[in-house]
Amino acid sequence: MADRPPLPPFTRESAxxxxxxxxxxxxxRNPEKVALAYTEDTSWRNRAEFLRGRHxxxxxxxxxxxxELDYRLIKELWAFHENRIAVRYAYExxxxxxxxxxxxxxxxxxxxxxxxMQRRFACINDMPxxxxxxxxxxxxxxxxxxxxxxxxxxx
Numbered sequence: 001m002a003d004r005p006p007l008p009p010f011t012r013e014s015a016x017x018x019x020x021x022x023x024x025x026x027x028x029r030n031p032e033k034v035a036l037a038y039t040e041d042t043s044w045r046n047r048a049e050f051l052r053g054r055h056x057x058x059x060x061x062x063x064x065x066x067x068e069l070d071y072r073l074i075k076e077l078w079a080f081h082e083n084r085i086a087v088r089y090a091y092e093x094x095x096x097x098x099x100x101x102x103x104x105x106x107x108x109x110x111x112x113x114x115x116x117m118q119r120r121f122a123c124i125n126d127m128p129x130x131x132x133x134x135x136x137x138x139x140x141x142x143x144x145x146x147x148x149x150x151x152x153x154x155x
Contacts (some may be wrong), residue, residue: 001114001116003114003137004100004114004116004122006115007113007114008082008083008111008115010081010082010085011035012077015085016077017077018085018111019085020075021037022037022075023073023075024143026073026146027072027073027140027141027142028141029065029071029140030141031058031140032063035057035061035139037116038116039054040054041118042106042117042118043117043118043120043134044057044119044120045121046060046075046124047124067093067096068078068091068094068101069095070093070094071091071092071138071140072091072093072140073089073090074077074091074143074150075087075088075089075135076150078138080119083111083112083133084109084110086107087107087133089104089150090102090103090105090135090155091103091136092129092134093117094131100128100129100130100131101127101128102129102134102135103124103126105123105124105125107123108119108121112144113129135153
């Protein structure tokens with residue numbers, strides 16, 4: 001099994017890097033690529049859905065990004081300790097009818113010694129927004145380094 005740095009135990013710098021790498025992966029909207037960051041038997045709670053294993057993660061992400069269109073995500077480190085990281089995040093998306101939402105959440109992550117996420121617990125709330133109230137303006141894909149993060153956006 002190949003390592004997926006940064007590896008635990010995390011420092012502030014490595015935890016920030018791990019959070020940004022996770023953000024970049026999710027902004028790719030590529031379920032197969034994203035799933036490689038998780039152990040084969042990863043365990044998730046996402047809202048009220050419970051997932052087990054990479055195959056379920058891939059199916060979940062496919063469904064997610066078929067429904068959540070023009071998805072753009074920002075994650076920010078909240079806390080870390082040894083092999084655990086907590087992040088807060090927000091993402092913007094719209095549905096098939098063109099209704100925009102901003103989803104706010106918190107995630108708790110636990111990593112194995114190879115830097116793969118073995119447990120993920122996510123709590124998320126969706127807030128309808130007007131398209132004019134969007135704050136995440138960049139081409140689909142990775143958030144540019146000069147785009148403000150959550151704190152800089154006052155979120």
